[in-house]
Amino acid sequence: xxxxxxxxxxxxxxxxxxxxxxxxxxxxxxxxxxxxxxxxxxxxxxxxxxxxxxxxxxxxxxxxxxxxxxxxxxxxxxxxxxxxxxxxxxxxxxxxxxxxxxxxxxxxxxxxxxxxxxxxxxxxxxxxxxxxxxxxxxxxxxxxxxxxxxxxxxxxxxxxxxxxxxxxxxxxxxxxxxxxxxxxxxxxxxxxxxxxxxxxxxxxxxxxxxxxxxxxxxxxxxxxxxxxxxxxxxxxxxxxxxxxxxxxxxxxxxxxxxxxxxxxxxxxxxxxxxxxxxxxxxxxxxxxxxxxxxxxxxxxxxxxxxxxxxxxxxxxxxxxxxxxxxxxxxxxxxxxxxxxxxxxxxxxxxxxxxxxxxxxxxxxxxxxxxxxxxxxxxxxxxxxxxxxxxxxxxxxxxxxxxxxxxxxxxxxxxxxxxxxxxxxxxxxxxxxxxxxxxxxxxxxx
Numbered sequence: 001x002x003x004x005x006x007x008x009x010x011x012x013x014x015x016x017x018x019x020x021x022x023x024x025x026x027x028x029x030x031x032x033x034x035x036x037x038x039x040x041x042x043x044x045x046x047x048x049x050x051x052x053x054x055x056x057x058x059x060x061x062x063x064x065x066x067x068x069x070x071x072x073x074x075x076x077x078x079x080x081x082x083x084x085x086x087x088x089x090x091x092x093x094x095x096x097x098x099x100x101x102x103x104x105x106x107x108x109x110x111x112x113x114x115x116x117x118x119x120x121x122x123x124x125x126x127x128x129x130x131x132x133x134x135x136x137x138x139x140x141x142x143x144x145x146x147x148x149x150x151x152x153x154x155x156x157x158x159x160x161x162x163x164x165x166x167x168x169x170x171x172x173x174x175x176x177x178x179x180x181x182x183x184x185x186x187x188x189x190x191x192x193x194x195x196x197x198x199x200x201x202x203x204x205x206x207x208x209x210x211x212x213x214x215x216x217x218x219x220x221x222x223x224x225x226x227x228x229x230x231x232x233x234x235x236x237x238x239x240x241x242x243x244x245x246x247x248x249x250x251x252x253x254x255x256x257x258x259x260x261x262x263x264x265x266x267x268x269x270x271x272x273x274x275x276x277x278x279x280x281x282x283x284x285x286x287x288x289x290x291x292x293x294x295x296x297x298x299x300x301x302x303x304x305x306x307x308x309x310x311x312x313x314x315x316x317x318x319x320x321x322x323x324x325x326x327x328x329x330x331x332x333x334x335x336x337x338x339x340x341x342x343x344x345x346x347x348x349x350x351x352x353x354x355x356x357x358x359x360x361x362x363x364x365x366x367x368x369x370x371x372x373x374x375x376x377x378x379x380x381x382x383x384x385x386x387x388x389x390x391x392x393x394x395x396x397x398x399x400x401x402x403x404x405x406x407x408x409x410x411x412x413x414x415x416x417x418x419x420x421x422x423x424x425x426x427x428x429x430x431x432x433x434x435x436x437x438x439x440x441x442x443x444x445x
Contacts, residue, residue, distance in 0.1 A: 001048045001428055001430065001431055001432070002049040002056070002128060002153075002404075002429075003036070003044050003045055003046055003047075003048075003427060003428065003429055003430075003431070004045070004046060004048075004049060004153045004156075004428040005041050005048050005049065005050075005319050005425050005427055005428075005445075006049045006051050006052065006158055006364050006387055006425060006426040006428065007037075007044050007048070007050060007051065007387055007390070007423075007425050007426075008051035008052050008053060008117070008160065008365075008366025008367070008387045008388075008389070009051075009052065009053045009054055009117070009324060009366045009367065009369055009387075009388070009390060009391065010030075010034075010050065010054050010055075010152060010389075010391075011024050011026060011028050011051065011055075011119065011389070011390070011391050012028045012029055012055045012056060012057075012061045012089075012091050012094070012095050012419075013026040013091065013094065014026050014057050014059065014060060014061060014062060014090060014091070014094050015094025015095055015414070016094070016122070018215040019237075020336060023094075024206055024207050025059040025154060025207075026059075026094075027028065027056065027059070027391040027392075028095070028390055029392075030389065030390055030421065031095060031097045031098050031157065032097075033390075033421075033423065033445055034098055034101060034390075034445070035097065035101045036102055036103045037091075037423070037425070037443050038102070038104075040443075040444070041168075041425075042105065042108060042110070044187070045110055046110065046111065047110060047111040047112070047113060047153075048105065048111070048112050048113070049112075049115065049153075049158055050111045050112070050113070050114050050115065050116045050386065051064060051118025051159070051160055051364065052115050052116060052118070052119075052120070052160025052162070052366050052367060053117035053118065053119040053120055053160065053366065053367070054114060054117070054120055054123070054159070055088070055119070055120045055122075055123065055286060056089050056119045057084060057087050057088075057119060057120055057121075057122040057234075058088035058119055058195050058198040059198070059203060060088075060089070060090045060091055061090050062086050062087065062090075062248045063077060063199065063203070063244055064078070064079035064083040064087075064155065064185070064323040065074065065079070065200075067186065067200070067302070068183070068304060069181050069183055069184075069188060069373065070182055070183075070304055071179035071180060071181065071188075071190075072131070072179075072180070072182055073179070073212070074304075074308075075172060075179050075191075075194055075306075076190070076191045076192075076193070077181050077188035077189065077191060077403075078188055078189040078190070078199075079122075079187050079188060079189055079190075079192060080088070080097075080112075080187065081125040081126075081127055081128065081189055082343075084122035084125050084128050084143055084189065085128055087122065087126075088122070088128055088131060088132075088395050090161060090387075091182045092135065099135055099136065101385075102136060103135070103136045103137055105376075106136055106137070106138045106139070106143055106144065107137075107139065108208075108427075109139070109143075110143075111142075111143050111144075111145065111370040112136070112143065112144055112145075113144075113145040113146070113147070113151055113412040114132075114144075114145070114159065115146075115147055115150065115151065115160055115436065116146075116148045116149070116160065116174065117158075117160040117162060117366065118170075118171070118192055118194060118195065118366065118367070119195070120171040120175045121189060121190070122189060123146065124146070124148055124177065125189075126157075126309075127176070130144060132144075132420035133148075133310075137194070139295065140248075143209050144261045146353035148174050148175055148177070149174055149175065149370035149417065150219065152360070152437070153428045153430060153436070154430035154434055154436030155360060155361035155362060155429060155434070155436040156360075156361070156362040156363075156428045156438055157353075157355050157360045157362070157363050157364070157365060158364045158428075159363075159364075159365060159366065160367050161348060161351065161352075161364050161365030161366055161367035161386075162192075162291060162367050164347060164348055164350070164352070164365070165347055165348045165350070165351070165367055166195075166347065166352020166356075168192060168193040168194040168197065168242070169193070169194040169195075169360045169367070170192060171192055174259065175371070177190045178200060179189070179242060180322065181302075182383060192200050193242065194355070195241075197238075197242050200238055200244075201222070201235060201238050205225075205231075205235065208410075209381075218219050222235070222239050223239070224408050226279070226280065226407075227279055228282070228407055228408065228409065230409070230410045232289075232290065232293055233283075233287075233289065233290035233291065233292065233293030233294035233295075233296075233297070234293040234294065234296065235283075235296045236280060236283070236290070236294055237267075237293070237294045237295075237417060238285070238295035240265075240267050240268060240271065240280070241297075241298075241301065241305060241309070243271060243273075244267065244278075244290045244308075244309045245308040245309055246303065255296040259308060260306065260435065261301070261307075262309065264291075264294055265281070265284065267298060268280045268281050269281065269391060270282060280358075283313040284395065299382065326372045339429075348365065348367075348368055348390070349381055349384065350385075351365075351383070352365060352381065353381065359422050361384065361435060361436060362383040362384075362428075362437065362438040363383065363384050363385070364385045364386070364387065364426045364428075365384075365386050365387075366386065366387055366388075366389070367384070367386075368386060369388060369389040369391065369393055370386055370388060371386055371388030371422060371440065372385060372440075373385065373423045373432075374438070375438065375439050375440065376440075383438065384390055385426045385438055385440055387424050387425060387426050387440070388422060388423070388424045390421070390423060390444040391421075392420060392421050393418040393419055393420070393421075393422075394418055394419055395420060395422065397427075401418070402420070421445060423442065424440055424442060424443060425440075425441050425443055426438055426439070426440055426441075427439050427440075427441050
């Protein structure tokens with residue numbers, strides 16, 4: 001029998017500052033727990049699979065983000081290979097024990113497999129891969145496997161899951177995430193809308209509110225911040241532009257010549273989510289400072305952004321429609337939704353179900369930061385698993401937290417007690433006859 005352990009969404013970042021305090025963008029504070037985890041599985045594991053978002057390149061210095069960089073096909077672009085290497089260097093310095101421990105695990109003869117997530121496509125630059133191999137020093141090349149899409153172990157399909165969830169985190173083509181920039185001719189990384197949102201919005205916000213991106217999805221957190229008064233007009237305008245643009249089919253941009261501007265009030269009124277539209281109009285009409293900063297941000301909108309907002313679908317039959325909050329995030333109203341990740345036609349679940357076949361009997365995702373046990377007696381979707389995250393998060397199985405979330409305050413986003421760590425690993429056991437069993441196991445802290 002072989003055993004394969006799956007974890008996901010570690011989000012390694014900048015570690016501690018020189019004064020010993022955590023960098024405000026650091027979400028992974030579990031180097032010691034990771035070492036204990038490796039020690040606990042060493043005797044039985046044949047392989048460790050890190051299922052996406054291992055390293056959070058969007059929160060590593062140098063940030064190297066420049067708005068308005070596009071490929072000829074209309075893909076938003078980020079940093080170069082050299083800048084990704086510099087980011088990796090920042091992470092190596094911040095989490096030296098982590099990399100040493102993973103290297104030690106490899107040197108016991110085990111295998112490590114890395115799957116791409118939406119926060120770490122940088123790992124697939126050729127020179128970044130060379131540096132990862134130099135850093136971890138596998139004894140044999142096949143001991144360290146890196147894949148941009150998925151792996152199969154027995155009848156289990158393991159994939160990060162961003163391609164099946166809300167559209168702001170989907171790559172146009174996950175096999176090809178590097179493109180030539182029309183502005184400077186350099187090869188650059190494709191940035192999904194969610195990563196643009198992190199760079200332009202969440203990173204500055206997290207400097208003040210350390211747990212701002214620990215509420216998933218972040219889109220709901222932003223809306224709650226607007227509604228509860230701790231997100232201002234400029235940030236609200238960025239959020240509205242995000243809702244308008246996050247779902248566009250990228251190939252519509254190349255031939256789209258529509259770049260007409262919309263007035264700020266129409267940007268709000270034409271949102272699909274009526275609650276958000278009404279709430280924003282209430283603020284826009286009554287708060288002078290909010291309206292001024294909102295208008296200023298809309299005025300900064302680039303021609304390419306207006307092209308995205310005015311884009312048409314691939315068949316040329318309909319204009320881009322803004323996404324609603326419910327398309328971006330699960331409801332928090334019921335315990336069922338909070339603990340099981342919204343099984344009411346949730347795209348994550350539909351994606352998992354679409355993968356079941358004669359060859360695939362179990363599906364393991366990450367990405368949503370919500371642990372789901374498809375072997376539990378009350379599982380809504382049998383054999384669908386999610387390993388959750390190594391990032392402290394609010395436990396929405398608790399009714400008090402669900403109620404608090406709807407009116408979450410600035411003080412709450414600085415309160416360590418509200419955000420805990422619930423570590424899970426999926427264990428795949430494969431028999432000599434290729435029979436496959438998957439279970440979700442708690443990782444002791």
